[in-house]
Amino acid sequence: MSIFIDDKTTVIVQGITGRDGSFHTKQMIEYGTKIVAGVTPGKGGQKFEDKVPIFNTVADAMATTKANTSVIYVPPMFAADAIMEAADAGVRFIVAITEGVPVLDMMRVYPYVKEKGARLLGPNCPGLISPGKSKVGIIPGNICTPGPIGVVSRSGTLTYEIVYQLTRAGLGQTTCVGIGGDPINGTNFIDCLEAFEKDKATKVICMMGEIGGTDEQEAAAYVKKTMKKPVVGFIAGQTAPPGRRMGHAGAIISGSSGTAAEKIDAFKDAGMGVAQRPVDFVKLVKARMK
Amino acid sequence: MNIHEYQAKEIFRDAGIPIPPGEVASTPAEVEAIARKLGGTVVVKAQVHAGGRGKAGGVKLAKTPEEARQVAEKILKLTIKDLPVLKVLVTPAAEIASEAYVGIIVDRTRKKAVFMVSAAGGIDIEEVAAKTPEKIMYHPVDARYGLLDFEAQRMGFFLYKDAKQARAAAKIMKALYQAFIKSGASLAEINPLVVTPKGEVLALDAKMVVDDNELDRHPEIAALRDESAEAPSEVMARNANLTFIKLDGNVGCVVNGAGLAMATMDLVKFYGGEPANFLDIGGSSNPEKVVNALRIITSDPNVKAILFNIFGGITRTDDVANGIVQATKLNPLKVPIVIRLTGTNEEIAMKILTENGFTASSDMDEAVKKAVKLATGGKAA
Numbered sequence: 001m002s003i004f005i006d007d008k009t010t011v012i013v014q015g016i017t018g019r020d021g022s023f024h025t026k027q028m029i030e031y032g033t034k035i036v037a038g039v040t041p042g043k044g045g046q047k048f049e050d051k052v053p054i055f056n057t058v059a060d061a062m063a064t065t066k067a068n069t070s071v072i073y074v075p076p077m078f079a080a081d082a083i084m085e086a087a088d089a090g091v092r093f094i095v096a097i098t099e100g101v102p103v104l105d106m107m108r109v110y111p112y113v114k115e116k117g118a119r120l121l122g123p124n125c126p127g128l129i130s131p132g133k134s135k136v137g138i139i140p141g142n143i144c145t146p147g148p149i150g151v152v153s154r155s156g157t158l159t160y161e162i163v164y165q166l167t168r169a170g171l172g173q174t175t176c177v178g179i180g181g182d183p184i185n186g187t188n189f190i191d192c193l194e195a196f197e198k199d200k201a202t203k204v205i206c207m208m209g210e211i212g213g214t215d216e217q218e219a220a221a222y223v224k225k226t227m228k229k230p231v232v233g234f235i236a237g238q239t240a241p242p243g244r245r246m247g248h249a250g251a252i253i254s255g256s257s258g259t260a261a262e263k264i265d266a267f268k269d270a271g272m273g274v275a276q277r278p279v280d281f282v283k284l285v286k287a288r289m290k
Numbered sequence: 291m292n293i294h295e296y297q298a299k300e301i302f303r304d305a306g307i308p309i310p311p312g313e314v315a316s317t318p319a320e321v322e323a324i325a326r327k328l329g330g331t332v333v334v335k336a337q338v339h340a341g342g343r344g345k346a347g348g349v350k351l352a353k354t355p356e357e358a359r360q361v362a363e364k365i366l367k368l369t370i371k372d373l374p375v376l377k378v379l380v381t382p383a384a385e386i387a388s389e390a391y392v393g394i395i396v397d398r399t400r401k402k403a404v405f406m407v408s409a410a411g412g413i414d415i416e417e418v419a420a421k422t423p424e425k426i427m428y429h430p431v432d433a434r435y436g437l438l439d440f441e442a443q444r445m446g447f448f449l450y451k452d453a454k455q456a457r458a459a460a461k462i463m464k465a466l467y468q469a470f471i472k473s474g475a476s477l478a479e480i481n482p483l484v485v486t487p488k489g490e491v492l493a494l495d496a497k498m499v500v501d502d503n504e505l506d507r508h509p510e511i512a513a514l515r516d517e518s519a520e521a522p523s524e525v526m527a528r529n530a531n532l533t534f535i536k537l538d539g540n541v542g543c544v545v546n547g548a549g550l551a552m553a554t555m556d557l558v559k560f561y562g563g564e565p566a567n568f569l570d571i572g573g574s575s576n577p578e579k580v581v582n583a584l585r586i587i588t589s590d591p592n593v594k595a596i597l598f599n600i601f602g603g604i605t606r607t608d609d610v611a612n613g614i615v616q617a618t619k620l621n622p623l624k625v626p627i628v629i630r631l632t633g634t635n636e637e638i639a640m641k642i643l644t645e646n647g648f649t650a651s652s653d654m655d656e657a658v659k660k661a662v663k664l665a666t667g668g669k670a671a
Contacts, residue, residue, distance in 0.1 A: 020604075076503060102503045103396050103476055107433035110401045126603065140603050140633060155549020157601040160633065161654065164601070181548070183476070184401045210549055213398050236552035239559045240568070241537060248341075249395035249477050252406050252419040252426065277557055279655055 001201035002130035002175040003150070003192070004093060004121070005069065009134045012037045012061045012070040012091065014082045016048050020097070021073035024138050025052070028071075031141040033134045037061040058082075058089040069093040071127065071136050079123055080105035087116040094186070095136050096122035106184035113186060120186025126156040126178035139163075139176060147172015149285060150196035152189060153208035154181045154215070158236055162208060162278050169282040174202045181210065189219035197227050204230050204288045206281055207272075209263055211237030216263040224270035230288035232273035232281055235260045291500045292339040293514045296379045298496035302480075305469040307462050309493045312381030318362040324380040325358035331383040334361050339519050340371040344413050348375060351383055376518055384494055389482035390449050391415045392463060394431075396476050402430040403470065405437070405463065407445045411482040437467040450485070458491040459483065473511050474504025523586055530582035532571055539564025540594040540665045542587035542625075544580070546571050546605045554599045554658065563662030566593045571605070580613020581620070588623065595626050595665035599654060602633025611639035615646045626664045630657030 011028070015021040016038025025048065029035050037055055038048045044056035055061040058070065070086045072079060072095065079098040086094045094113065101123040113120045121128065127137010131144040138156075143164045149171050153159040159178050166173065177192050179185055189207060196202045205227075209216035216235065223231050238260040251257065267274050273284040296314045303309050313324045314337065325332045336348030343349055348370055352358035358380065368375045391411035397404040408426045410418045418425055427448045431437050439460070446460035462483065470478040477499040484494050505512040517525045527534030533548065537555075541563045545551035548570050555565040567587065571579050587593055600610050610631060618627075629650040631639055636652070643650045651657050 077507065100503045102474060102507075103501050104403075104433065104471060104474060104504070107396070107402055111432070111434065138604060143633070153549070155547060157545075157547030157603060157605075158549030158553050160601045160603055161550055161553070164632070183396050183398045208549070210552065215398065218399070234553075236549045236556065238552075238556045239565065240552055240555070241535075248391070248415045248419075248481060249393035249406060249479055251416045252393070253395050253397050253404060253428075277560060277655065278553060 003195035015073035076100035125180030145172040148203040150202040151176040152192040220266035220270040298498040305465040321362035322359035325355040337377040393479040542593040577613035581617040584617040597661035600631040607639035611642040628661040
């Protein structure tokens with residue numbers, strides 16, 4: 001078992017002929033992901049690597065392939081439109097890898113996707129991987145291995161670091177999800193925690209947060225109130241200095257300074273294990289395995 | 291990207307927000323001339339990209355042009371949160387009957403732009419929010435419709451009982467929302483919004499932070515960037531497409547990805563060291579980025595050891611290895627370097643490094659411990 005993607009996941013790649021899109025499509029195919037179509041306007045009718053049919057629009061791709069997932073590698077100024085196009089065409093799960101999407105664009109995209117009933121992951125995220133089954137995005141497949149640990153993180157390379165340490169210690173993963181660190185993103189910690197709680201194969205969940213905002217505090221409150229499975233948390237930025245923050249609005253809106261100490265306290269209050277270093281995940285997770 | 295108060299005021303003024311006149315100056319003589327031209331009491335305000343300006347002595351009243359010159363001399367010598375004050379805004383002192391607060395920010399939780407307004411404005415607004423939250427009205431805006439007239443009016447009447455003032459405030463909020471959207475902002479703030487004894491509603495301060503991701507489609511806003519108001523090392527890093535923040539320690543850190551960079555700094559501290567910086571070389575690396583990163587780090591005389599921590603995903607570790615070799619050929623290092631890399635093309639990277647006389651490990655904790663030890667002359671664990 002796994003969350004969001006498995007061996008039945010069929011994927012459309014938006015921006016399949018671009019530099020990043022083509023590189024990572026090859027990597028996904030190599031990993032075993034079922035890539036059923038690509039979309040690049042103006043290149044409809046061609047084939048990617050002589051195998052994957054390319055369409056001009058997501059609607060065309062959906063009419064032919066009935067895919068359930070799309071992954072987006074288009075440049076930042078076109079990403080909002082690409083996400084809405086996928087939602088409109090009936091894609092159920094949309095993974096936006098693109099970094100640098102304007103936040104004002106995302107304010108329009110978020111309610112649109114929600115109304116269409118789709119789930120968005122990202123933008124500015126590494127995507128996700130269910131080891132041995134499917135990967136959608138850019139997480140290196142070779143550092144993961146199947147097993148009972150669920151991983152959710154706000155960052156990219158820090159996720160790789162922790163997954164790598166888990167794998168080296170023989171702790172495989174059901175699914176590793178990178179939700180991205182942008183101010184407005186489609187899927188948050190709580191969505192992933194809820195999915196891991198329901199997933200029978202997941203026994204322990206690892207959650208990596210960062211300083212800033214209150215997402216981790218909200219996730220901790222959810223763990224305390226709802227979760228039965230053990231969760232181990234980590235916050236990056238424990239030594240980061242206070243910024244030269246402009247204006248008062250940031251402090252007023254969150255009612256919080258978003259420091260690591262505040263988030264770690266919230267984790268402890270929720271009864272979560274707290275890893276001080278990435279390597280600490282290994283012993284904390286092992287202690288919680290039954 | 292931060293912009294100065296005087297720049298934000300121009301944007302707000304163009305949107306139709308009533309703001310008293312003002313001019314920017316960089317010498318006490320200019321300040322005196324502007325004060326003379328404006329006549330009456332003026333306010334001299336430091337233009338610096340840091341909060342807490344007033345409390346740091348960067349905002350002063352002056353009754354005469356001579357006094358304006360004297361306060362400008364002091365303000366232009368100030369350093370606020372490590373940033374030197376190079377410019378001041380000179381503006382007539384308004385008579386104030388009441389001070390309100392109006393701000394818009396992108397709220398992560400609501401996933402919307404949210405207005406926050408309070409009749410209890412001024413420099414202690416954060417305390418007001420913490421202790422008496424009922425004095426603040428929050429209004430999330432649906433980006434698809436924008437700020438509707440009745441919504442602006444509701445906020446106007448929350449601020450003022452007087453209908454004329456409430457309508458004036460509503461008009462200002464509509465204009466502020468327009469300016470926020472049109473500029474690609476992530477924050478726009480008026481604090482204080484004042485009512486004068488004559489009943490006029492005026493914005494006396496203006497703050498705006500622009501979303502860096504918007505700068506490509508707003509060249510007119512990108513042109514407002516004032517590099518002289520930023521830390522020089524941060525300017526150098528940004529121009530090389532790196533994210534850099536200088537700190538006070540002695541272990542120079544080069545990492546890919548912000549989360550891993552922060553975790554690396556935390557680990558340096560955990561093992562008894564102090565990081566000299568935060569530096570993220572980003573995703574798709576090329577050797578040149580590494581060359582620039584090393585140049586920036588070695589220009590800090592406090593750095594006693596350099597630590598590379600690279601987890602290759604999109605970043606190819608052989609690119610990083612080539613960058614280290616190139617950079618050290620150009621400028622031989624005067625301090626020891628500890629390299630940890632793993633991930634994409636790790637074997638090639640290790641070969642490049644070994645052939646050029648470097649050693650590298652694939653374990654993060656080992657590498658951090660070693661770097662801390664070297665930086666502290668072998669004292670720490």
